[in-house]
Amino acid sequence: xxxxxxxxAERRRQTEARILAAARALFAERGYERTTIRAVAAAAGVxxxxxMQYFGAKQELFSRAAQGADDRPLPASPEQLTExxxxxxxxxxxxxxxxxxxxLRSMLTHPEANESVRxxxxxxxxxxxxxxxxxxxxxxAALVVTSMVGLTIGHxxxxxxxxxxxxxxxxxxxxxxxxxALLAGPAGAEDPPGxxxxxxxxxx
Amino acid sequence: xxxxxxxxAERRRQTEARILAAARALFAERGYERTTIRAVAAAAGVxxxxxMQYFGAKQELFSRAAQGADDRPLPASPEQLTExxxxxxxxxxxxxxxxxxxxLRSMLTHPEANESVRxxxxxxxxxxxxxxxxxxxxxxAALVVTSMVGLTIGHxxxxxxxxxxxxxxxxxxxxxxxxxALLAGPAGAEDPPGxxxxxxxxxx
DNA sequence: CCGTTCGCTCAACAAGCGTTGACTCAACAA
DNA sequence: TTGTTGAGTCAACGCTTGTTGAGCGAACGG
Numbered sequence: 167x168x169x170x171x172x173x174x175a176e177r178r179r180q181t182e183a184r185i186l187a188a189a190r191a192l193f194a195e196r197g198y199e200r201t202t203i204r205a206v207a208a209a210a211g212v213x214x215x216x217x218m219q220y221f222g223a224k225q226e227l228f229s230r231a232a233q234g235a236d237d238r239p240l241p242a243s244p245e246q247l248t249e250x251x252x253x254x255x256x257x258x259x260x261x262x263x264x265x266x267x268x269x270l271r272s273m274l275t276h277p278e279a280n281e282s283v284r285x286x287x288x289x290x291x292x293x294x295x296x297x298x299x300x301x302x303x304x305x306x307a308a309l310v311v312t313s314m315v316g317l318t319i320g321h322x323x324x325x326x327x328x329x330x331x332x333x334x335x336x337x338x339x340x341x342x343x344x345x346x347a348l349l350a351g352p353a354g355a356e357d358p359p360g361x362x363x364x365x366x367x368x369x370x
Numbered sequence: 371x372x373x374x375x376x377x378x379a380e381r382r383r384q385t386e387a388r389i390l391a392a393a394r395a396l397f398a399e400r401g402y403e404r405t406t407i408r409a410v411a412a413a414a415g416v417x418x419x420x421x422m423q424y425f426g427a428k429q430e431l432f433s434r435a436a437q438g439a440d441d442r443p444l445p446a447s448p449e450q451l452t453e454x455x456x457x458x459x460x461x462x463x464x465x466x467x468x469x470x471x472x473x474l475r476s477m478l479t480h481p482e483a484n485e486s487v488r489x490x491x492x493x494x495x496x497x498x499x500x501x502x503x504x505x506x507x508x509x510x511a512a513l514v515v516t517s518m519v520g521l522t523i524g525h526x527x528x529x530x531x532x533x534x535x536x537x538x539x540x541x542x543x544x545x546x547x548x549x550x551a552l553l554a555g556p557a558g559a560e561d562p563p564g565x566x567x568x569x570x571x572x573x574x
Numbered sequence: 575c576c577g578t579t580c581g582c583t584c585a586a587c588a589a590g591c592g593t594t595g596a597c598t599c600a601a602c603a604a
Numbered sequence: 605t606t607g608t609t610g611a612g613t614c615a616a617c618g619c620t621t622g623t624t625g626a627g628c629g630a631a632c633g634g
Contacts, residue, residue, distance in 0.1 A: 274479070283528065302544050313520050316523065327492055344513070
């Protein structure tokens, strides 16, 4: 090799990425408390002290590893919202990024993860609520969101048999009428801001 | 005082109950990993060694504290099942026993709790599935069950604003059409409601 | 080329954990 | 009374955890 195979800055970036990848995998698999700095370091092929040197503290490592989880843009459209939700859900159960899994896994036991997820879900409820409108918009939005959370947990973290047996299409199909009912709101009291057109009920 | 105010057997039962109550509260609030034997002992006004003497190991204490969670009888009736589910859910969000909260809180990080909840939910899915029948019975049952789990988590453990604002009645009311849609199954393929649940579809 | 920087390791620290064995003392049976 | 049982405490063990500071050696800049 004419030049050094790895410059100093390059090596730094690579090892940092390796540590972060190992951390993500372990946090996603075991959660915050059961994941040790030593285990992360071992998985990354590195000394535990180096992890500290790079991230300062375990909490900081977690923050960096779980950064950018669970916050997606949400366009607004009352009827197509159902399809958007189902599509989003489809991606979730097909394979959630480890970044999000780490957050999900830890949200019930790690205070910081709990607060982070709570805030993210609250925002998503708010946005969904604005999109659907109507009397109990916030509540119905929350029900859709928590349903998706429950389904994701049941599928990805608890690995319920009945869910693993089904394909993504079967799941979204079975869920469609339920989501429609929730997002449409109480019959006769809707206020459609966009198109009152009848949903075609066709596949995408 | 003719006899001692507290006999030996009586004292033993009382302190054991006090320890179990403290353990339940802490496991429910912090989960398995963040709950220490020392904290349980302190909350019960007792030496940590006594907790070990009573329960042998932390895992055993958790098993005893979380015993009998999440396993309720489930009668079968295709349409009234919706009401039963909603009623069950109403109890859950009104106030889940600490026994169940401990299990719920720890199910994503503690392997034994994870397996326990997984098994319990699988059983519930199975029973619900037999009750509703139809083509995708197992899947639809699983969707109802995971929805309830997600709602319970969002309400009790994450304390989402939109859910805490609503009354139990509002929640069950808003959820009714969604559950009906899920439990009724795909339109045109349902069993006659008069006959008792008889899943002619068999397994799979 | 030499001196400095810096990625990285090694060994260790203090704190907290679950767990244990010896001990104290009141309740009990004789 | 006297001896025994057993609830409860005390101090400590061994281990793991997150975290730190000294030191080594290769990459760097002049």
